[in-house]
Amino acid sequence: MQVGGQIGIKSHNNQVDHVLPPQSTIESKYFDDDGRPKRTGTVLTTSAHIITAVIGSGVLSLAWAIAQLGWIGGPCVMLMFAFVNYYSASLMADCYRSSHGNRNYTYMDAVRSNLGGVRVKICGLFQYLNLFGIAIGYTIATSISMMAIHRSNCFHKSGRKKPCHTSGNPYMIMFGVIEIFLSQIPGLDQLWWLSIVAAIMSFTYSTIGLGFAIVKIAESGTVKGSLTGISVGSVTQTEKIWRSFQAIGNIAFSYCYSFILIEIQDTIKSPPPSEATVMKRVNLISSIITTSFYMLCGCIGYAAVGDLAPGNLLTGFAFYDPFWLLDIANIAVVIHLLGAYQVYCQPIFSFIEKLASKHYPQSRFITREINLQIPGFQPCYKINLFRLVWRTVFVFVTTIVAMLVPLFNDVLGILGALIFWPLVVYFPIEMHIAQRKIPKWSTKWVCSQLLSVFCLMISIVAGVGSVAGVTLDLKAFQPFKIIY
Template sequence: MEMVDDDGLTRTGTVWTATTHAITAVIGSGVLALPWSVAQMGWVFGPLALVACAYVTYYTAILLCDCYRTPDPVKGRRNHTYMDVVRSCLGPRDVFICAIAQYVMLWGTMIGYTIVASTSMMSVERSNCVHKHGHGADCRASGNLYMIIFGVAEIVLSQCPSLEKVTFISVVAAVMSVAYSLIGLGLCAGKFASHRAARGTVSGVKVGGVGGVSATTKTWHSFQALGNIAFAYTYSMLLVEIQDTLKSSPPENQTMKRASLYGIGVTAIFYISLGCVGYAAFGNDAPGNVLTGFYEPFWLVDIANVAVLVHLVGAYQVYGQPIYAKYEEWLAKKWPHAGFIHKLYTVPLPFSKSHSFKFTLCKLLLRTVFVALTTLIAMMLPFFNAIMGLLGSVAFWPLTVYFPVTIYISQANVKRGERRWLALQGLSAVALLVSLLAAVGSVADIAQRLKHVALFKSEL
């Protein structure tokens, strides 16, 4: 018999379902840019950034786990979303700022995932072409059709009622993320072993000379690399929504802390390994998407890219469902009697007498329009690394550090001026600096690319 929680809802989530949601949310397209990111900063600052961002993400996640219920972390009132936590602990001004940062980040990630999904499909087409016709053949591929196909698939999946109802998709996505990370790591390890020496330098991509870049480009790319790494670990803006799927026994904060440890721990192992081994394999010539640097064995490269695609299909919904839930909740409160929003339609599913598809016209139409708009923007701006860096800069300080730290200070009554308060504020200041540098580097790179790339033209 299913237990009903104190708010009248039935929750079935466990540490393992939460871990799969966490891994699906954290291990995403950002992992593919890590060798390139390490290459921009070199053997000292690259690995250091990977370790530091992992620790900061885990530490602030632990702080946030205790704020799901307020004022008491075990018996207090539930906060169903990240913004609910901010509202309970801070106030309306912070809620507004949080809303902008969180939903821009979630939507931006969906745009980024559409770009990466098309890149993976283009990579499969190109690797098969090279294998069949040789490296001298013209094997360029266009991504617009693939973005449209991916968008249509997400329109269908967007009709799932809630995040809890996409657990199976999330489990499959988590498995796929581990699969392509392992394949990418294996391919990089094989390439590294083939030349029997670690490539790369202490300072990364060199300035000037043959094969070098200008000092300005080096600076922008280094800042952008920081954003890529920060984006790769971004997790806090979905933590509360994931925690809201958990059963209340044992206490949700205990379960979520374990899930965060497992999810971020697995992620950090993959990220540090792939970032460093990928840099050792390619050196300063590491590609922006590491899988595009391989053509053989073509079948294994294809499997990795298909795994990326399957993962992104599920991860897209993990990021999209909170957006759908928020604007549909607002519309329902704004027009409580509108049939367009509230009237439920039921369509029996073929080959199943016990299941049916239930929807409202609002849900069917608005989710479709939202995914279509997301796909259109991705087709306009297909800049993988620059988009990843910009997303990282948008999310890292406010969502991953500032709000969790500030909420925890309020929840735990940390006094201004005491040692713990100073340490937390120092962490927030450093994270702000990282976010600003990453934003500057990414915007500069996007501006530079727009001078040489036509809109709606994605090629590999």
């Protein structure tokens, strides 16, 4: 922050603690151009954040999604979303700095800088509602993986003679308790190690799922599936339509990360090269890796299981043996989702804490930090009471809501439909138009608007299908009762 030609160093409550001379050695060594501590993010750590966010539990539902759309529609929809997300992420990368060179620290800051007005609040509403929904979805997904571990071991001991049902509530509570501790990590830039571990885990369970599918194809000697997906007869005509729409929403959700791209980009160390250049390189690497994995896991999973592919390839028991390898895969899912939860929730944590500091700058409960010396660790860990209470309450609420509404595939579909058009397409395109001052009705403007309208229609279709799926599933639904 510039203060009278000098750099003001911000404290937790965004107040200026002290100032440094413009060309200070301390500034160049320890602080960036905005007075904040030096960012240290690299292509590796930034890619880890994105892969942790993108290659999530959604990859395990892709075989089910392709089963609804078939060999023609499934891969085509996946490639389409891969292109759209890569294109929009590249546009977003240019929005990190304003035309004056100032940084935008969050998605909302980028919208405020380029568009302004009521669209800033609309963007914030969509972004943080979506991140809250993802936290709920990941809590559900983790409990399903934990239950799958219990069930596979039970099947192994009983020779599959027992139903081996178990409740998901204890596992959701366990996940919530762990997340309460992880949520006390102050910011996204300090989560790089957790993102790297989570990214490795995502490759682990995706590779195991892929291996299971390949072995099953080799054993049967046949490639299952059809050109148009699950046939009418196995499901009704209406269910076929709704499930196809829901599958589109699931695929859309599995690619989305533009809504946390600015927050991730804010961890990249200062130029040269520019943050946008690094981010575009990361986008390309991440898009190639995720699309390759998605095509492999989705298509080979469908080829192995066919039209009756489960909603979650590792927990729907499309595969049983070897049970210990299935357990390893589901443990990897759990570890990955522990990290992914944090990557998605840190922007919410940061937003609320900055808002509280802005409105109550004199409150010691909000601004005071207590030094806690942990033996063997340097420097001291700083405990902020507001952060401790607020983040604990957030995790508690997401856990309770997940226990109330444990509908994994439906949650994925609704989230994909809700966020895809506004956050992944509309805002990036509108900011690009405003930033580059693209003339109205020019060829580029028209093409951009056509892409936006096309994606809006896809979001509506996916949303309708997901809501229909929820309506059907709610008929057999009981709150606080997730049993597999």
